[in-house]
Amino acid sequence: MRGMGNMNNMMKQMQKMQKDMAKAQEELKELSVEGTAGGGMVKVVVSGHKEVLDVIIAEDVVDPDDVDMLQDLVLAAINDAMKQADQLVNDKMGRFTQGMNLPGF
Structure with missing residues (x-):
């Protein structure tokens, strides 16, 4: 009978953890988090679910003769925002996966 009490406690703990x-x-x-590039000339806002919510590009950085630079800045801002989103997820969810060695957490 003693084992059943432990099992019930474990089940309650698992249900609480799921909740x-x-x-x-x-x-x-x-x-949400904001990634930037070019000293803030390009900003990308990403949700905690890693969805791009907004892209803000300063007019000063738009040069029709240098589209490559703008593309590089947008990519850099997206990558910065995604790194921050990963950190946000790790901060929020890491306590649930600590010691489990799961990929992505």
Whole structure:
């Protein structure tokens, strides 16, 4: 009988963890980060679910004769935002996956 009590406690802990994880995932949906490049001339806003929400490009950086530079700045800003989004996810979800060695967490 003693083993059943431990099993029930484990099940309760697992259910609480699932509930906490779902709450953290919902919170991530509401959070966003901003990546920048070119000293803030290009900004990209990404959600905690890694969806690009906005791209802001300063008029000064738009040069029809140098499209390559603008493309590089946009890519750099996206990569910066994605790194920040990864960190946000790790901060929010890492406690649930600590010690499990799961890819992506």
